[in-house]
Amino acid sequence: MTLARLAxxxxxxxxxxxxxxxxxxxxxxxxxxxxxxxDVDASTPEAVRDAVAARERALxxxxxxxxxxxxxxxxxxxDGPGPAPPAALTSLPPGTRVTVETEQEGxxxxxxxxxxxxxPTGAANNPAPPDLPLGVHRLRATAPDGTTAEAHLxxxxxxxxxxxxxxxxxxxxxxxxxxxxxxxxxxxxxxxELASWSGRALGAGFVQVNPLHAAVPKPPDGAxxxxxxxxxxxxxxxxxxxxxxDVPEFGRLRGEARDRAGVxxxxxxxxxxxxxxxxxxxxxxxxWELKSAALELIRxxxxxxxxxxxxxxxxxxxxxxxxxxxxxxxxxxxxxxxWHAWPRPLRDPASPETARARTELMDRVDFHERLAxxxxxxxxxxxxxxxxxxxxxxxxxxxxVGVHPDGADAWAQQRHFATGMSAGAPPDAFNxxxxxxxxxxxxxxxxxxxxxxxxxxxxxxxxxxxxxxRVDHVMGLFRLWWxxxxxxxxxxxxxxxxxxxxxxxxxxxxxRAGALVIGEDLGTVEPGVREALREHGVLGxxxxxxxRDWDGDGLPLPPERWRADCLATATTHDLPSTAAxxxxxxxxLRHDLGLLTRPLAAExxxxxxxxxxxxxxxxxxxxxxxxxxxxxxxxxxxHRFLLATPARLVGVWLPDTVGDRRPQNLPGTWDQxxxxxxxxxxxxxxxxxxxxxxxxxxxxxLLAVFxxxxxxxxxxx
Numbered sequence: 001m002t003l004a005r006l007a008x009x010x011x012x013x014x015x016x017x018x019x020x021x022x023x024x025x026x027x028x029x030x031x032x033x034x035x036x037x038x039d040v041d042a043s044t045p046e047a048v049r050d051a052v053a054a055r056e057r058a059l060x061x062x063x064x065x066x067x068x069x070x071x072x073x074x075x076x077x078x079d080g081p082g083p084a085p086p087a088a089l090t091s092l093p094p095g096t097r098v099t100v101e102t103e104q105e106g107x108x109x110x111x112x113x114x115x116x117x118x119x120p121t122g123a124a125n126n127p128a129p130p131d132l133p134l135g136v137h138r139l140r141a142t143a144p145d146g147t148t149a150e151a152h153l154x155x156x157x158x159x160x161x162x163x164x165x166x167x168x169x170x171x172x173x174x175x176x177x178x179x180x181x182x183x184x185x186x187x188x189x190x191x192x193e194l195a196s197w198s199g200r201a202l203g204a205g206f207v208q209v210n211p212l213h214a215a216v217p218k219p220p221d222g223a224x225x226x227x228x229x230x231x232x233x234x235x236x237x238x239x240x241x242x243x244x245x246d247v248p249e250f251g252r253l254r255g256e257a258r259d260r261a262g263v264x265x266x267x268x269x270x271x272x273x274x275x276x277x278x279x280x281x282x283x284x285x286x287x288w289e290l291k292s293a294a295l296e297l298i299r300x301x302x303x304x305x306x307x308x309x310x311x312x313x314x315x316x317x318x319x320x321x322x323x324x325x326x327x328x329x330x331x332x333x334x335x336x337x338x339w340h341a342w343p344r345p346l347r348d349p350a351s352p353e354t355a356r357a358r359t360e361l362m363d364r365v366d367f368h369e370r371l372a373x374x375x376x377x378x379x380x381x382x383x384x385x386x387x388x389x390x391x392x393x394x395x396x397x398x399x400x401v402g403v404h405p406d407g408a409d410a411w412a413q414q415r416h417f418a419t420g421m422s423a424g425a426p427p428d429a430f431n432x433x434x435x436x437x438x439x440x441x442x443x444x445x446x447x448x449x450x451x452x453x454x455x456x457x458x459x460x461x462x463x464x465x466x467x468x469x470r471v472d473h474v475m476g477l478f479r480l481w482w483x484x485x486x487x488x489x490x491x492x493x494x495x496x497x498x499x500x501x502x503x504x505x506x507x508x509x510x511x512r513a514g515a516l517v518i519g520e521d522l523g524t525v526e527p528g529v530r531e532a533l534r535e536h537g538v539l540g541x542x543x544x545x546x547x548r549d550w551d552g553d554g555l556p557l558p559p560e561r562w563r564a565d566c567l568a569t570a571t572t573h574d575l576p577s578t579a580a581x582x583x584x585x586x587x588x589l590r591h592d593l594g595l596l597t598r599p600l601a602a603e604x605x606x607x608x609x610x611x612x613x614x615x616x617x618x619x620x621x622x623x624x625x626x627x628x629x630x631x632x633x634x635x636x637x638x639h640r641f642l643l644a645t646p647a648r649l650v651g652v653w654l655p656d657t658v659g660d661r662r663p664q665n666l667p668g669t670w671d672q673x674x675x676x677x678x679x680x681x682x683x684x685x686x687x688x689x690x691x692x693x694x695x696x697x698x699x700x701x702l703l704a705v706f707x708x709x710x711x712x713x714x715x716x717x
Contacts, residue, residue: 169204196388240288328411662681
């Protein structure tokens, strides 16, 4: 009984291939640690032998796996036979009775005839009866010997909703987009304004934003983490994005409360001035200090009958999940934002002590529940503004790959997370030391046992006010690199998830929301992943500078060879802006920060050669009529090239419209660079407001490239 056999039985890899011609063995310590995080003892040869025997016996004796997937033909598949029935059903013993209790009013449906279990030959050719509804149902099997089993049955459409006729839109980190009304950082009022303006005046079809997940509050003696990709909770939005003045109760403040709110407004103007006029950085902690003070005042204003009913509906809809979320924030105010350091009984969300604390802190719990409601309202208003402006997609929300280990989700859902593990990435051509993201990974076994309930709830929350969702590191639906606590990323290993079940849940929730799904599939992707995503209608992400003929001559990929089922862009938040790319400014930045591993001259030469190859192809296609040499012309030419591809969606990085040369995030840095704290700025580094953007000649010159995609001529006041 080998460790490799035990690892395979639990989806833990013992090797991986960073490239097709190279295989790397995972360390035995990493494999043992990953198994331990799954409650499997592999510490000794005897333990391995016993664990293998126990697992094989359990698999041999079970009637059904915890979750079964049934793809339902939605008419989008090419001609030919439909999907085969799940093997979990066709392999049942002859004579097994199979029933489904649907999530819709508990209707009971007999599936025995389609499973093959009623026929000793196992014959079955109908993958899903016509009356089996979409959803997550209870599947029950009773074998002839009396053995019974229950499982979750996910019935999903074969494909996610298809994108609209070709369109383009903006990509923006919302905090970086300040208007003349912002409180020192971009907010949901700014998002609604951007969507309304760009949809009506520019014919844009979508606005993609950074994750708007709730953040971990700053500790009493330090600063908060500004990264939107390490949130406290992915289930609820961050109230720091609230436009406080748009809360209806704000206008009803009177007397001393109104005066104190006026002081908050004055101080907010100071924060805005610091960023826009004095070159300061976005300070989320300072912004939240002001907004929370104003929101405390608003909270004392009684809700009108209609508003009270709407709030009650919100509480009822979100139930225990919202109560847990708000309880964590109330406890964090008293004990600090790391639940591992709380009094031991409070580390368990279901303990009697936590229940008593929730009652004692009911006032604070209600405050945080109300913040979630107010933020949800403004998110709804932003999506409504986008659709009212004629956007066929509207808002594209970004789903971060994980959550902060000390935050609300990790506390409330801790049984679903792998203890002592962090998600990351192995060493590869882009990062020879690998990556540790500091995010606890979900346990695949616990997800399956729950019918993927946490994932379903997360998707439903994300898609609540969205036309699409971007799934960060979508490869994580298939496998994640687990790094044991205290070890380097090199000492990790891959752990597999049931990708079919994860995809089925993703497609089901997207179908219910009528939303597109975009997978961030950049970097090293194992064979078969992109094909599986495409089969189920999940769009990919294609960034121009990475689209080369890697299986051939390595040259830039001509536009006709690009995939159509993708969001095509020139850059992302983690990459140099297009102006920085074509000018080589990003190389100097990395040199100044000590990030280069080779001499500056060599790095510059390689970067320049890369740009020359791309511009040569673009010029040959007639997309750079004035020739290379002028930055603005080259930026426009890059976007003409994106339009020459068949990509269904084309994204424009909003800072590219005004020549911003600074990345929002520079991987490999922490305090050396102001990651996640920069406002959108022009080529000289001067901050640009939303109002300035709307009037920018450079922006309008770039967007003239997209005239053919506009449903109506551009309109300028």
